[in-house]
Amino acid sequence: MIHYPNGKPYKPAESTKTKSARKKKDFSFSNRGKTLEDELNETNTYYLIHQIAIVHKKPVPVQIVKVEYPSRSAAVIREAYFRTPSTTDYNGVWNGYYIDFEAKETESKTSFPLKNIHEHQVAHMKDVTDQKGIAFTIVRFSSLNRYFVLPFSVLHEAWLAMLDGGRKSIPLSIFETKTIEIKTGFNPRIDYITAINKMITNKEY
Numbered sequence: 001m002i003h004y005p006n007g008k009p010y011k012p013a014e015s016t017k018t019k020s021a022r023k024k025k026d027f028s029f030s031n032r033g034k035t036l037e038d039e040l041n042e043t044n045t046y047y048l049i050h051q052i053a054i055v056h057k058k059p060v061p062v063q064i065v066k067v068e069y070p071s072r073s074a075a076v077i078r079e080a081y082f083r084t085p086s087t088t089d090y091n092g093v094w095n096g097y098y099i100d101f102e103a104k105e106t107e108s109k110t111s112f113p114l115k116n117i118h119e120h121q122v123a124h125m126k127d128v129t130d131q132k133g134i135a136f137t138i139v140r141f142s143s144l145n146r147y148f149v150l151p152f153s154v155l156h157e158a159w160l161a162m163l164d165g166g167r168k169s170i171p172l173s174i175f176e177t178k179t180i181e182i183k184t185g186f187n188p189r190i191d192y193i194t195a196i197n198k199m200i201t202n203k204e205y
Contacts, residue, residue: 035105036138040057044090047193055099087121089103094196098128101135102117102136103140108169109144110172112139112169114162117155117159125152126152126156128152129205134205137152138182141172147181147190154174154178154204158174182195
């Protein structure tokens with residue numbers, strides 16, 4: 001079992017692959033069964049090969065405290081702890097800009113729950129933007145098969161409103177008017193670099 005730094009057990013969210021096995025979704029054949037992480041990893045590989053950007057998924061430091069050896073050639077981790085809270089999923093550099101982003105999925109058709117974002121992640125993204133980096137969240141509305149780049153400025157506004165007693169989610173209408181929708185393709189699958197270019201032009205990050 002893996003634990004957070006505060007000692008609470010870590011329970012990973014059910015993957016899209018598992019959910020897809022239970023419930024059919026209106027995805028294209030080429031995307032069927034893939035998680036958002038799968039698609040982003042493929043996109044980042046494309047960017048790297050074509051020298052467009054260098055972006056990697058961040059490793060999460062884990063402290064292993066209990067290991068069992070059922071056989072000489074195999075080891076099984078029975079207990080471990082995250083050394084520090086995770087920040088965001090990905091970071092890298094593109095065209096001289098430092099980029100740092102989180103990737104989230106929701107099955108809701110009407111809004112993105114802010115409970116999917118943690119306070120320390122918001123603080124981290126604010127630190128990034130304070131240093132002139134570009135921070136954002138890629139959100140996939142799984143049931144709608146729609147993808148959006150959510151600039152940190154829009155997320156931060158919604159977050160502060162929630163702390164002030166406002167709604168605890170960002171409605172789809174905000175995504176449609178204040179964020180940048182990504183039209184998926186074959187290669188790269190999720191061309192978020194084009195969306196970032198628009199963010200820089202409009203100074204929205």
